[in-house]
Amino acid sequence: MIRKAGAFAINYLAEQGGQAILDRFAGGGDAPKGAARFDGLELGRMATGAPILPGNLGAMDCRLEQEQEAFGTLLLFGLIEAVTQDTAQRSLVHFAGGTSTLSKT
Numbered sequence: 001m002i003r004k005a006g007a008f009a010i011n012y013l014a015e016q017g018g019q020a021i022l023d024r025f026a027g028g029g030d031a032p033k034g035a036a037r038f039d040g041l042e043l044g045r046m047a048t049g050a051p052i053l054p055g056n057l058g059a060m061d062c063r064l065e066q067e068q069e070a071f072g073t074l075l076l077f078g079l080i081e082a083v084t085q086d087t088a089q090r091s092l093v094h095f096a097g098g099t100s101t102l103s104k105t
Contacts, residue, residue: 001035006064007048008078012085014057015101018092021053026094047081057092058085 002008013021024031032039044052046061062078069075087094090101 001009002064003050003067005050007050007081008062008064008076009046009048009050010060010062011053012057012059013053013092014089015056015085015092016089017055018057021055021100022094022099037052046084047059056086057089058083070073 011021013019025037031037038051041051042054044054044059046052046059048061048063050061052061060080061082062082064076066077067074067080068077093100093102
């Protein structure tokens with residue numbers, strides 16, 4: 001999908017409201033799979049048209065520039081075309097099967 005679109009977005013989840021999006025995209029349990037993860041979401045768009053998730057803390061809208069395979073993993077590199085951020089909220093982080101937030105200090 002990213003190759004076909006030639007673009008992608010990196011969305012940063014906010015502490016408030018981010019857990020529902022995290023659960024949807026982390027793929028556990030009955031969560032939708034593949035493109036169905038986007039069904040029913042009011043997506044935003046920026047410069048490239050890549051999907052920007054609702055209620056996020058921020059996003060980087062990127063145009064695909066290069067692909068590199070290393071150790072059986074395909075790495076995608078993008079040029080940032082647009083950025084948005086909400087500095088009033090804290091970010092939600094998913095790590096080692098749990099969630100936490102990052103403070104500003």
